[in-house]
Amino acid sequence: GAGVSQSPSNKVTEKGKDVELRCDPISGHTALYWYRQSLGQGLEFLIYFQGNSAPDKSGLPSDRFSAERTGGSVSTLTIQRTQQEDSAVYLCASSLGASGGPSTDTQYFGPGTRLTVL
Amino acid sequence: GDSVTQMEGPVTLSEEAFLTINCTYTATGYPSLFWYVQYPGEGLQLLLKATKADDKGSNKGFEATYRKETTSFHLEKGSVQVSDSAVYFCALSGERNYGQNFVFGPGTRLSVLP
Numbered sequence: 001g002a003g004v005s006q007s008p009s010n011k012v013t014e015k016g017k018d019v020e021l022r023c024d025p026i027s028g029h030t031a032l033y034w035y036r037q038s039l040g041q042g043l044e045f046l047i048y049f050q051g052n053s054a055p056d057k058s059g060l061p062s063d064r065f066s067a068e069r070t071g072g073s074v075s076t077l078t079i080q081r082t083q084q085e086d087s088a089v090y091l092c093a094s095s096l097g098a099s100g101g102p103s104t105d106t107q108y109f110g111p112g113t114r115l116t117v118l
Numbered sequence: 119g120d121s122v123t124q125m126e127g128p129v130t131l132s133e134e135a136f137l138t139i140n141c142t143y144t145a146t147g148y149p150s151l152f153w154y155v156q157y158p159g160e161g162l163q164l165l166l167k168a169t170k171a172d173d174k175g176s177n178k179g180f181e182a183t184y185r186k187e188t189t190s191f192h193l194e195k196g197s198v199q200v201s202d203s204a205v206y207f208c209a210l211s212g213e214r215n216y217g218q219n220f221v222f223g224p225g226t227r228l229s230v231l232p
Contacts, residue, residue, distance in 0.1 A: 043207065091161065109161045109163065
């Protein structure tokens with residue numbers, strides 16, 4: 001079956017430009033996560049969507065970062081006025097968002113979008 | 119808050135050597151525990167998981183046992199192969215019922231030499 005897909009796979013942009021990164025989660029998954037992975041580093045949580053609930057934006061590093069999820073499916077991460085320190089791989093993951101508490105949920109990751117800000 | 123600590127890498131082993139990557143966690147209640155693997159140039163993928171104390175997750179020759187008494191979930195493999203070279207992430211999923219509750223460790227890079 002189809003996994004999590006992300007587009008574009010690579011994005012090179014100039015400092016100060018806006019970029020949009022797209023994530024298509026696995027069909028039927030109600031939970032969606034965005035992470036950032038800088039070179040040689042671990043995963044940095046950015047934002048989490050669960051169904052129709054208000055998203056958890058606690059990981060967004062600045063107000064230049066925003067994300068939305070339309071119709072409970074596709075999500076777009078937008079970075080405005082990009083800076084060189086935004087260069088990283090942006091990973092999207094989805095999970096069932098199991099009822100009865102998420103403690104047994106498994107996240108499935110997309111291949112990531114490599115963003116390079118010149 | 120919840121946290122995951124795993125051994126710093128890189129870890130370099132010869133083929134057929136025994137592998138242990140330590141992982142310990144701090145969490146309230148009874149989290150689920152995971153190991154994810156990221157092969158060179160690829161995305162993260164689930165390697166194994168355990169959802170309750172004393173459970174053993176296993177896959178591709180890797181094993182990890184959920185030890186609540188020591189709050190650990192160490193990853194082991196009896197005989198590594200060159201193809202196991204990757205970055206391994208320990209993670210937990212806590213009992214919060216709102217907001218994100220997935221916490222990842224920093225990752226351990228494993229290099230297996232022929």
